[in-house]
Amino acid sequence: MxxxxxxxxxxxxxxxxxxxxxxxxxxxxxxxxxxxxxGGRLASRRTEFGHFNHGAQYVTARHPGFAAYIEQAKSFNAAQNWKPNLHHGQETSPQQLGNLALDHWYQGAPQMNKLIGPLxxxxxxxxxxxxxxxxxxxxxxxxxxxxxxxxxxxxxxxxxxxxxxxxxxxxxxxxxxxxxxGDVVMAPCWAVMAAFETPLPTAFDAMLHPSPAISWAARSNPSDDLFHRRCPDPWVLHASPNWSRDHLEDDQERVIEKLLGALRDVSGVKLPDLHSVQAHRWRYARTETPLGxxxxxxxxxxxxxxxxxxxxxxxxxxxxxxxxxxxxxxxxxxx
Ligand SMILES: Cc1cc2nc3c(=O)[nH]c(=O)nc-3n(C[C@H](O)[C@H](O)[C@H](O)COP(=O)(O)OP(=O)(O)OC[C@H]3O[C@@H](n4cnc5c(N)ncnc54)[C@H](O)[C@@H]3O)c2cc1C
Structure with a gap:
């Protein structure tokens, strides 16, 4: 030393x-x-059932150094591949569609914040x-x-x-x-963690840009068997940057009601009963203009x-x- x-x-x-x-x-x-x-925004919220991943949902490994890190994390059982059955909505950009075809996705195991384990x-x-x-x-x-x-x-x-x-x-x-x-711009994001009593009737595990209000919706933490035995269907919703900006100071109840309403409209079915639901506001979630x-x-x-x-x-x-x-x-x- x-x-x-x-x-x-x-x-x-x-x-x-x-x-x-x-x-x-x-x-x-x-x-x-x-x-x-x-873990910071590699975040997992502990609930009575287990952990919801309410920040970053998956990581990509385009840079060789980070790809090597992911391999190391996998050898520690701190990371695993994730290939959800994905629906992408009309607002998915051509660049995102291209990336979807190229990228492998990884998650922390058994929850996102474990990805920092090797460090x-x-x-x-x-x-x-x-x-x-x-x-x-x-x-x-x-x-x-x-x-x-x-x-x-x-x-x-x-x-x-x-x-x-x-x-x-x-x-x-x-x-x-x-x-x-001061020139860097970061967008906020409202996240909703919803524990449904019965499975949401959809063929998808994850939805990218399903509506103007929701930029992402996914079954949370799919690899945690214990979590899924205790909680029939845990979902995380992320509001889009524009929606989050417009509702930044709303109270949690209003945000939950609006975003679950948007999910109902997207899935076109009555949502199952909720066991529990909570929301988290990320004031600084995703970079829109980086330093460079x-x-x-x-x-x-x-x-x-x-x-x-x-x-x-x-x-x-x-x-x-x-x-x-x-x-x-x-x-x-x-x-
Ligand atoms: C909702 C959401 C979804 C996302 N989805 C994805 C995704 O799917 N894929 C992806 O790759 N990335 C995603 N991201 C982005 C990803 O989470 C971040 O890029 C990454 O985690 C940032 O790491 P960081 O160390 O730079 O910052 P952070 O993780 O923010 O870490 C900064 C740390 O500093 C601490 N801190 C702040 N101020 C102080 C202080 N004054 N004193 C002491 N501590 C302080 C904070 O508590 C925090 O722990 C998402 C982020 C959010 C919020």
């Missing part, structure tokens, strides 16, 4: 990829995560620590402040992997170098912004950005 101390903000795919890469060089890494769990190494992870400020101590070191008045450090380098607007809030007070983060480079350096290369939003809207973009930020930090601190 070297004496170099690194702080990573965020324990999603980007933050954990950066942490694991730096840990392997012997650096002393601490990850700060505001939530109780790891969790013996570095320090402080959960339920929301970082509110990065303080520059001198030209080479930084302290972090959290929402409970804690102060941590000094750190020789910091990598911030929160969604773009939250990263901008932390970094823009430090330097104008981070101003381009794999990470953003500032403070002499010691404070780096990373995350899916640097390159795109997918988990593999997060993995690549986390790796790239870690390599940039190694270049700065070790050469």
């Amino acid at each position: 070297t004496s170099i101390r690194i702080a990573i903000i965020g324990a999603g795919m980007a933050g954990l990829k950066a942490a694991s890469t730096l840990h392997k060089t012997g650096m002393n890494v601490t990850v700060f995560e505001k939530s109780r769990g790891l 969790v190494e013996p570095f320090e992870i402080l959960k339920q620590h929301q970082i509110t400020r990065i303080e520059q101590l001198d030209t080479r070191s930084f302290a972090l402040h959290d929402d409970l008045d804690g102060k941590f450090g000094p750190f020789d380098g910091v990598i911030v992997t929160a969604p773009a607007p939250q990263t901008a809030q932390l970094l823009q007070p430090l330097s104008q170098r981070y101003d381009p983060i 480079s794999s990470h953003l350096n500032g403070m002499n290369g010691r404070v780096i912004a990373a995350g899916d939003w640097c390159l795109g809207a997918r988990v593999e973009a997060a993995w690549r950005s986390g790796q790239s930020a870690a390599h940039a930090m190694i270049e700065t601190l070790i050469g």
Whole structure:
């Protein structure tokens, strides 16, 4: 272990990829995560039946490095192939149709947040620590402040992997170098998790753009047998970006009613009775306008912004950005 101390903000795919890469060089890494769990938008909500995947639904592996990571995750039983019986609606773009033909799909096993498993190494992870400020101590070191008045450090380098607007809030007070983060656009997404008492009468396991309101609907977590024995038919619905923007401040009950109504219209049948239903609002879900480079350096290369939003809207973009930020930090601190 070297004496170099690194702080990573965020324990999603980007933050954990950066942490694991730096840990392997012997650096002393601490990850700060505001939530109780790891994985960020690779999210699984625990219910009385089992876990609903209410964030990312599947991953693609177009980049060779990420494809190798998926193979590693499969060997850990943390990932598996997924080939649902898919219906695609009229709003599916020609590019999406082309990708559907080419891509293999993978899910975390038994639930999405397990996909980060191979990255969790013996570095320090402080959960339920929301970082509110990065303080520059001198030209080479930084302290972090959290929402409970804690102060941590000094750190020789910091990598911030929160969604773009939250990263901008932390970094823009430090330097104008981070101003381009303000040009990144991320769309919100309302997610509904519905546990039906009897199977929804449809031939499909997943629907892409079935209606203007719903961009995605799928049987959740199909590989978790125990979940499916307890819960006859669990579905996750994702509202489209436009619908989510228009209903961003609606209450959960109204969102649930509207989106289940849209699902009923799409499937053309009376929906089965609900055992339970809940909703989750992702304020920053999918990148619409990315930064266009794999990470953003500032403070002499010691404070780096990373995350899916640097390159795109997918988990593999997060993995690549986390790796790239870690390599940039190694270049700065070790050469
Ligand atoms: C509804 C939805 C559907 C999606 N579907 C797909 C899909 O099918 N396929 C796909 O590839 N991708 C999908 N995505 C996108 C995918 O989830 C993301 O690209 C990827 O998970 C982003 O990883 P990340 O590490 O960059 O960011 P995140 O996963 O957002 O991780 C950032 C972490 O930082 C933490 N954090 C934020 N601020 C602070 C702070 N101040 N202090 C401490 N911690 C902080 C957050 O809690 C979070 O854990 C979807 C996303 C959503 C929301």
